[in-house]
Every structure is written in structure tokens, then in C-alpha cells.
Amino acid sequence: MSGCSQKFNDVNDTLRLALLGETDVQKSELEIQSLPYASLYARLGDGPQAFMVLALAEPRFGSSPNSQQPLQLKWLSSDQGMLVTEHGRLVKTLNLPSGNLSALQSTVTDPLAQGLHLAQTPKHWQRKIDWQPGYHFGYQLNSKFSNQGKAVVLINDTPVETLHFTEHVTVESLAMTFDNDFWLHPQTGTVLKSRQKLAPGLPYVEITLLKPFSAH
Numbered sequence: 001m002s003g004c005s006q007k008f009n010d011v012n013d014t015l016r017l018a019l020l021g022e023t024d025v026q027k028s029e030l031e032i033q034s035l036p037y038a039s040l041y042a043r044l045g046d047g048p049q050a051f052m053v054l055a056l057a058e059p060r061f062g063s064s065p066n067s068q069q070p071l072q073l074k075w076l077s078s079d080q081g082m083l084v085t086e087h088g089r090l091v092k093t094l095n096l097p098s099g100n101l102s103a104l105q106s107t108v109t110d111p112l113a114q115g116l117h118l119a120q121t122p123k124h125w126q127r128k129i130d131w132q133p134g135y136h137f138g139y140q141l142n143s144k145f146s147n148q149g150k151a152v153v154l155i156n157d158t159p160v161e162t163l164h165f166t167e168h169v170t171v172e173s174l175a176m177t178f179d180n181d182f183w184l185h186p187q188t189g190t191v192l193k194s195r196q197k198l199a200p201g202l203p204y205v206e207i208t209l210l211k212p213f214s215a216h
Contacts (some may be wrong), residue, residue: 023048024048024049025041025048025049025050025051026049027051027156027210029156029158032156032210035053035211037054037211038211038212038213039051039053039054039210040075040209040210040211041156041208042075042077042083042206042207042208043206044096044097044203044204045098045204046203052075052076052077052083053075054073054074054075054076054213055074055076056072056073056074057071057072057073057215058072059071059072070086070113071086071213072084072085072086072092073213079095080094080095081093081094081095082094082095083205083207085207087110087112087113088112088182088190088191088194088209089104089110089196090194090196090198090205090207092104093205096198098198098203099132099133099198099199099201099202100131100132100198101129101198101199101202102129102130102131102132103129103130104127105128105129106126106127106128108125108126108127110125110127111123111145112182112189112191116145116165116182116184116189117163117184117185117186117187117188117189118189123144123145123146124142124144124145125142125145126140126143127141128140128141131199131200131201136200139171139174139199139200140172140173141169141170142170142171143168143169143170144167145165145167145168146165146166146168147164147165149163149164150162150163150164150186151164151183153183153192153193153208155192155193155208155209156208156210160192162183162186162192162193163184163185163186164181164184165182165183166179166181166182167179167181167182169197171200174200178197178200180196181194181195182194190212191207191209192208192209193207193208194206194207195207
């Protein structure tokens with residue numbers, strides 16, 4: 001898609017620490033806004049906070065450029081670690097040291113894409129995921145979302161009012177449950193911050209959106 005991709009070399013030139021860095025990265029608001037890229041902070045498990053920029057924004061694989069498929073946003077670190085999101089949901093990762101979410105499939109639209117903040121949006125969802133290491137394919141996850149009310153979160157030291165939703169996830173085949181958390185913009189439903197478990201046995205990833213992607 002014209003205007004939606006950025007050269008990886010240019011992106012790498014803007015990065016200083018990757019997901020394997022030793023200390024938290026903290027950028028000033030001026031630095032964030034002056035970069036021509038969308039950006040976020042990411043934290044893998046208990047590791048340091050990393051600064052990542054948007055490398056690619058493209059339709060989901062297999063869909064045509066003119067279809068209504070959501071854009072996959074591909075966020076890159078300087079060691080080539082990548083997070084792939086759709087509407088704030090982690091749908092794939094690459095080159096993370098602890099393992100990766102390989103694929104996510106669902107025949108039903110993610111409530112995050114429909115606007116989780118809206119009363120009419122379904123609060124249940126099913127999906128299947130694959131992950132590595134190991135050969136883990138087609139595990140079904142059942143989700144139930146609950147509204148935790150208003151919450152103020154810090155985004156680069158700035159207090160922002162959000163709506164907090166918890167996603168209670170059940171993996172029946174493994175007799176396992178876990179919770180994901182999403183903090184949404186109250187009017188638009190955009191995910192401003194999240195804490196999402198990659199897959200059973202893999203760590204959480206905490207994401208804080210700093211500068212959102214715009215196709216214009």
C-alpha cells in the first residue's frame with residue numbers, strides 16, 4: 001500500500017536499544033513527535049522497556065490491497081525482533097528470545113476491532129493460535145471480556161484517562177486460564193496500552209502506544 005511502508009534500514013537508524021537491551025528506554029515527547037514513524041514502548045516479561053517503531057503497515061497476508069481486511073502493523077526493534085498487531089491485538093511475533101506467537105486465526109471479528117468500548121459489541125470471542133518453540137498448532141482460546149471501569153494510565157509520564165477491559169482467556173485443552181488487559185481511548189476504542197500473554201508457556205508483552213499510525 002502506497003505510503004504505508006518504511007525502509008527497514010531507515011527504521012534501524014532510529015533505534016538505540018532492542019528488546020534485549022539492559023536498561024529501560026525513555027524518549028522525550030519532542031523526540032517521539034519529531035520522528036516520522038509511529039512508535040511504542042514494549043516490555044517482554046520482566047525485561048527492560050524497549051522503544052519500537054512502525055516498519056510496515058500492510059493488509060493481512062492473503063487479502064487484496066483493496067479489501068476491508070485490517071492492516072497488520074509491524075513494529076521493529078534494532079535486533080530484528082518484531083511485534084505484529086491488529087487493532088492493538090498481538091497476532092504474531094518474530095525473533096523474540098523466549099519464543100514466538102506464530103499465527104492467530106478466527107472466523108469471528110475480534111471485539112477489539114469492533115470497538116470494545118461500545119455496549120453492542122460482543123464480549124465473547126474464540127480464536128486458534130500456533131506458537132513456538134515446539135510444535136503447538138491449532139489450540140483454541142475462548143475469551144470473555146469484562147469492563148473494569150475508568151482508569152488513568154501514564155503514557156510517557158503523561159496521565160491519560162482510559163477504559164480498562166480485562167480479557168479472561170481459557171485454554172480448555174490445557175486446563176489453563178490467563179488474563180489480558182487493555183486500556184482503551186474512551187471515545188474511539190483505540191488500544192492505548194495493553195498487557196497480553198503471547199501463548200501458554202510464553203511471557204506477557206506490555207505495550208504502550210506513543211505515536212499512533214495514520215494512513216494519511
